[in-house]
Amino acid sequence: MSNPQHLTYSKEHEWLTAVEDGVATVGITAFAADALGDVVYVQLPDIGQTVTAGETCGELESTKSVSDLYSPATGEVLEANQAVVDDPALVNSAPFAEGWLFKIRLDGTPAGLLTADEYSAHTGA
Amino acid sequence: MTLRYTALDRVHRALGATMTDFAGWDMPLRYGSEREEHNAVRTRAGLFDLSHMGEITVTGPQAGELLDHALVGFVSALAVNKARYTMICAADGGILDDLIVYRTGEAEFLVVANASNAQLVLDELTARAEGFEAAVRDDRDAYALIAIQGPEATAILAPLTEADLPGLKYYTSLPATVAGRPALLARTGYTGEDGFELFVAPGDAEALWTALSEAGADRGLVPCGLSCRDTLRLEAGMPLYGHELSTELTPFDAGLGRVVRFDKTTNGGAFIGREALEKAAEVAAAEPPRVRVGLVSPGRRVPRAGMPVVAADGTVIGSITSGAPSPTLGRPIAMAYVDAAHSAPGTAVAVDVRGTHEPVEVVALPFYQRAR
Numbered sequence: 001m002s003n004p005q006h007l008t009y010s011k012e013h014e015w016l017t018a019v020e021d022g023v024a025t026v027g028i029t030a031f032a033a034d035a036l037g038d039v040v041y042v043q044l045p046d047i048g049q050t051v052t053a054g055e056t057c058g059e060l061e062s063t064k065s066v067s068d069l070y071s072p073a074t075g076e077v078l079e080a081n082q083a084v085v086d087d088p089a090l091v092n093s094a095p096f097a098e099g100w101l102f103k104i105r106l107d108g109t110p111a112g113l114l115t116a117d118e119y120s121a122h123t124g125a
Numbered sequence: 126m127t128l129r130y131t132a133l134d135r136v137h138r139a140l141g142a143t144m145t146d147f148a149g150w151d152m153p154l155r156y157g158s159e160r161e162e163h164n165a166v167r168t169r170a171g172l173f174d175l176s177h178m179g180e181i182t183v184t185g186p187q188a189g190e191l192l193d194h195a196l197v198g199f200v201s202a203l204a205v206n207k208a209r210y211t212m213i214c215a216a217d218g219g220i221l222d223d224l225i226v227y228r229t230g231e232a233e234f235l236v237v238a239n240a241s242n243a244q245l246v247l248d249e250l251t252a253r254a255e256g257f258e259a260a261v262r263d264d265r266d267a268y269a270l271i272a273i274q275g276p277e278a279t280a281i282l283a284p285l286t287e288a289d290l291p292g293l294k295y296y297t298s299l300p301a302t303v304a305g306r307p308a309l310l311a312r313t314g315y316t317g318e319d320g321f322e323l324f325v326a327p328g329d330a331e332a333l334w335t336a337l338s339e340a341g342a343d344r345g346l347v348p349c350g351l352s353c354r355d356t357l358r359l360e361a362g363m364p365l366y367g368h369e370l371s372t373e374l375t376p377f378d379a380g381l382g383r384v385v386r387f388d389k390t391t392n393g394g395a396f397i398g399r400e401a402l403e404k405a406a407e408v409a410a411a412e413p414p415r416v417r418v419g420l421v422s423p424g425r426r427v428p429r430a431g432m433p434v435v436a437a438d439g440t441v442i443g444s445i446t447s448g449a450p451s452p453t454l455g456r457p458i459a460m461a462y463v464d465a466a467h468s469a470p471g472t473a474v475a476v477d478v479r480g481t482h483e484p485v486e487v488v489a490l491p492f493y494q495r496a497r
Contacts, residue, residue, distance in 0.1 A: 037143075037352065038160045040450040041425040061427050063352055064157050064450055066479075092158070 002120075003029060004096055008110070009119035012054070016113060019106055026072060027100040028060070028091065031123045036062040037114035038070065039091040044069075044080040044102050051104060053079060053111070058101070060091065072113060075104035132269040132327035133178035136334055136419045140348055147351055148240035150177035155350035159360035162353040163452040166316050167493075170275030172337055173354060175201045179243020180324065181236040181250060185259035188232050190391050195253040196224065197376060197398065199386035199408060203228040208313055211384050212376055213246055218401030219372035220379065223364065225313060227298045235264075235309070235324070239366045252395065270329035273337055273346070275321030276495075280339040286310070292463075295319075298322065304336035317361025317493055326391050356449045359458060362419065362491030368430055368446045369417060369460055375402060377409035378462075380417040415443060417467035419492055420459040420476065420485040427458040428476040428485065434467075435475050436454060437481055442467050451492060458492050461486070 013032035015024040033039065041061035051057040051071035058069035080102045081123040086092045090099040114122060126148035128151040131137075137144065140155035154160060154172060165171050183192060189201025198211030208227040212220050222242035227235040238246040243265060250261045273282060279290050288301035288310055309324040325333055355365070364370050369379055376385050385402050387394070398432065408414070420428060427450050434443035443463030451458040459476070467474055470489045475482040 034143075034247060037160050041427065061425075061450070063356060066427065066429065085196075094436075 003031075003116040005116045006075075007096070007116065008072075009116065009122075010054075010070065010113055011116060011122060012070040012072070013082040013123075014072040016072045016108050016110060022105050023078060023103055024073065024075075024106055024110075025100050028069070028095055029097045029119070029123075033095040033099070034099040035094050036060060036065070036067060038063050039088040042091065042101070044085065044090045045071075047077050047079045047080060049077045050074065050107075061120050069101070071104070073104060073106055073110035074108065077102050077104055081098040129177075131174055131329040133271075134174065136331060137174065137207060137318055139142050142348075145351065145430060150240055153185045153348070153350040154179055155352045156348045159350065159352040159356070160452045162347055163356050165345060166215060166275045166318055166349060166353065167315045167453055168276065169347075170281055170320075170341055170348055171316075171349035171353070172279040172334065172341065173272040173274065173349050174334070174476055175272050175322070176268070176327075176330070178270050179238040179240055179246065180261065180264040181238060181243070181247050182264045182272075183250065183254075183259055184232055185257070186232055186302070187258040189321045191250075191254050191257040191259040192226065192234060192236070192489055193389050194251055194257070194396050194416055196226070197396065197402065198231040199227065199391075200226050200228075200234065201391050202389075203229060203406055205229070205240040206299050206370060207299050209299055210296075210309060212370075213373070214398035214402065215372060215403065216398055218375040218398045219403050220366075220370045220376060221372060222247060223366055223370055225414045227309070227311060229298065229300075229309065240367060260480060266327070267352040268324045269327045270322060270324055271330065271333055271337070272314055272320060272322045273341070274314045274316040274318050274343050274349075274454045275346075276319060277341070277344040277346065278318070281337065281344055281346055285336055291387040295419070303371055304333055306333055308333070315361075315363060315469055316357040317363070317491065318357075318495055320378040324404050338453035346489040354448075355466075356452060359449055359460065360453055360491065360493040362460070364460075365447060366415075375405040377405040378401070378414065382406055382409060402418070417446075417463055417490075418463055418468050419473070419488045419490045420445075420461055421454065421492070422457040422459075422476070422485045424483050425457065426478045426481070426483050427457040428461070428478065428483070433477040434461050434463050434485075436459040436467060437473070437475070439482070441477075453493050463487070465468060
C-alpha cells in the first residue's frame with residue numbers, strides 16, 4: 001500500500017494529518033500494521049493527556065508481539081478512536097482511514113517528520 | 126549464520142509470505158492474516174511447510190533397543206507403521222527435546238526432532254548408539270515435510286492417493302503415493318485437528334504443494350505460516366520446546382510424565398535418565414514444585430512468555446511460558462508454570478503485564494479440543 005502524499009510520517013511509523021485549527025489526527029502506517037500482523041488490542045492515550053513527540057503514548061498488541069505506540073508530535077489528546085479500540089482489526093484493514101488512533105491539539109509545530117516519499121525511502125518501499 | 130531455505134522457498138515468495146528466521150531457517154510466518162489462517166485450520170484446512178523439522182533415521186537389528194536406551198519411551202514395543210510422542214532426556218532427567226518416532230520398518234525408525242535441537246539430538250543419538258547394532262543417519266536434507274491439517278484434510282487428500290485414509294489411524298503412518306510422488310504419509314500434527322504430515326523428497330515438494338493446493342481450493346484450504354501453527358498448538362495445550370520444555374525441567378515437571386516408560390523390558394529396563402526420572406516422578410507425585418497450567422484472561426492484554434504470574438497479594442507464584450490472543454476463544458490465553466497451591470482450575474491469579482496486574486483464571490488444558 002502506498003503512503004498517502006497528504007500525510008507526514010515519523011520514523012517510528014506513525015502518520016500525522018495536516019493541521020486544521022491546531023488539530024491533527026494520528027495513526028500508524030500500512031507498513032507498520034503489516035509488520036505487526038493482526039492487531040488484537042489497542043491501548044490509546046487518555047483524552048486530556050499530554051503526549052510528547054517521540055515518546056510512548058500507548059501500545060499495539062498483535063498475535064506475536066506487543067509494540068509501543070509513539071506520538072509523532074507534542075500536544076493534548078482531544079479524541080481517541082473508540083471504533084479501533086472496539087475493533088482493532090481496523091488498524092490492519094484501513095490504517096490510513098478508519099484505523100486512525102487519536103487526535104491531538106498540537107503544541108507548536110511538529111518537527112523532524114518525513115514526507116511520504118521520504119518515509120517510503122525510509123521503509124525501503 | 127546463513128539462513129537455510131526449504132525446498133518450498135520459491136513457493137512462499139510467490140505467495141508473498143512474510144518470512145521469519147526460525148532456528149536458522151527462513152520460514153513463512155504468515156501469508157496474509159494469521160488469524161484467518163488459524164480459523165481455516167479449525168474449520169476447513171491449512172497447508173504448512175514444516176521442512177525445518179529434523180529427520181533422523183535409525184536402522185539396524187538393534188535400532189529399537191538403541192532408541193529404548195536413548196529415549197524415555199518404549200519405542201521397540203511400537204508396531205510397524207505406528208508412531209509415538211516421546212522425549213530425549215539428559216542423565217539428570219532434563220528434557221533435551223521432544224520427538225515423534227515413527228516405526229517405518231521392522232528395523233527402521235524415523236525420529237523427528239525440533240529444528241532448534243536437531244543437531245543436538247543427532248549428536249546424542251550417535252553417541253548413545255555405541256555398543257548397539259544400529260546406525261544413526263542424518264536425514265535432514267533427505268526430506269521436505271508438508272502438513273495438511275483441518276477437518277477437510279481427508280477429503281482434500283483422498284482424490285490424490287490410493288492409500289487407505291480411513292484405515293490410517295491417528296499416530297500411524299504408511300508409505301504411499303500422493304499425486305504420483307512417493308511420500309511417507311503420517312496421520313500426525315501439531316494443531317489439535319485431524320490431518321496428515323507428508324515426508325517427501327525435496328525435489329517433489331513443489332509438485333506436491335501445488336497438487337494439494339489445487340485439490341483443496343474448493344474446500345477452503347489456505348497456506349499457513351508458523352504464526353498460526355503456534356496459536357493452534359497453544360489452544361490444543363501442546364508444549365513447545367524452549368517454552369514449556371527445557372533442560373531445566375523433567376517430563377514430570379512438565380506434566381508429561383506419561384511419556385516416561387519405566388515398564389520397558391529392553392536393556393534390562395535401563396535407559397538414560399532413569400534414576401533421575403524415578404526421583405522426579407516421586408517428587409511430582411508428592412510435592413510438585415510448579416505445575417503447568419492454562420490461563421485465560423477476561424481482558425484484552427496478552428500474557429507473554431517470561432511475564433510473572435502473581436497471587437492476589439502480589440507475590441510471584443509462577444511464570445508465563447507461552448501466550449497469545451486465542452482466535453477460537455476470542456480472548457488471551459497462556460500456558461504457565463505456577464506453584465502447586467495455585468494450580469487448581471478456577472483459581473484466580475494475575476499476570477504482571479508490564480507493571481499492571483491483569484486478572485486471569487487457571488483452567489484445565491487443553492483450551493480447545495476438536496469434536497470427534
